[in-house]
Amino acid sequence: MTDNHYKHDIETKQAILDNIEKYGCHLALLEADNYLPAFVYSIGLFKNFGHPEIICFGLKKEVMASIINHACDLIKRGETLATNKLYSGFLRGFDIQFLQVDKDYYPDYVGYAGWFYDMTFDFPVLQLVWPDKQHNFPWHKDFDPNWKFKQPLLDRNTDFKFYEERNLGVYTTSQAFNGDPILYVYHNEDGDWQFHTSLEPNLDDAKLVCLEEITKLDPTINELYHLQFGWWAWRDHKDDEWKYEEEIDEE
Incomplete structure (x- = not known):
């Protein structure tokens, strides 16, 4: 702090x-x-x-x-x-x-x-x-x-806390579904979500999946329901707490 x-x-x-x-x-x-x-x-x-x-x-x-x-x-x-x-x-x-x-x-x-x-x-x-x-x-x-997403209903849906549809398409790689932990999460300025197991994922391994699939794969992803547009989150190991900050445009 x-x-x-x-x-x-x-x-x-x-x-x-x-x-x-x-x-x-x-x-x-x-x-x-x-x-x-x-x-x-x-x-x-x-x-x-x-x-x-x-x-x-x-x-x-x-x-x-x-x-x-x-x-x-x-x-x-x-x-x-x-x-x-x-x-x-x-x-x-x-x-x-x-x-x-x-x-x-x-x-x-x-x-x-x-x-x-x-x-x-x-x-x-x-x-x-x-x-x-x-x-x-x-x-x-x-x-x-x-x-719909102006007021989350806090008596339900504790398995999915995001302010978006469960079937929203998000980006990840095949490694996430092969057992590697998700360690890097990006919420792009345009609203797209990315969930990756490494800092520099191989785009040849890219997958488009439903956001709900990601939360089922790793329920701790729900902790990032609040991640703002243009921010990213990371952790060193699956059991670590998430850290997050605004992405810096390096142009």
Whole structure:
């Protein structure tokens, strides 16, 4: 962790403690990047009110903060928000619903909440899900396909965390399917993915396969679901943690 990251981490943790003491909860706001949507989640609702924390994706940060603050106000007044129920009053002109977040997603999205709860993920989280302009939710067959990946559904698909279709064509080499570990991953500026076993793969061995095949071949590839356009990741051995950074154009 660099000095700047360390300083930001310390300041963030102090803000979490201060806001929870003052308001009963803290809202963590994560910016969108060139690949993933912004999201906002609460910290402190479970400790102070025995209610699940709440997370929301894909809207403007100010809107997400507003609707989660509305949820917090309801919770402070004693209301318990539940799954499988339509709620009005959160998003003007539209109902919303809540899903129970699978704990397999906690390390990916609610890390500071884990820190607050004594470095554990022993707390519940609900995902606030919004519909498209025709009032269809993401699990409805007529949901706007252009919005499919604006809000991942965190109650399912823990075997495939990418924000793309399972059958997306990606590039690899035959060595990956012959037992060699995938050590180098590239998410190109144009959106293409490459998964290689060596730093300089032989293009004669190239294969086009479905992204799902790669995650089945090596489930740890799911850890790179967040890799931005124009970034790459690497590790020295299959059991090592991934390192990643933006690719440098050497033209």
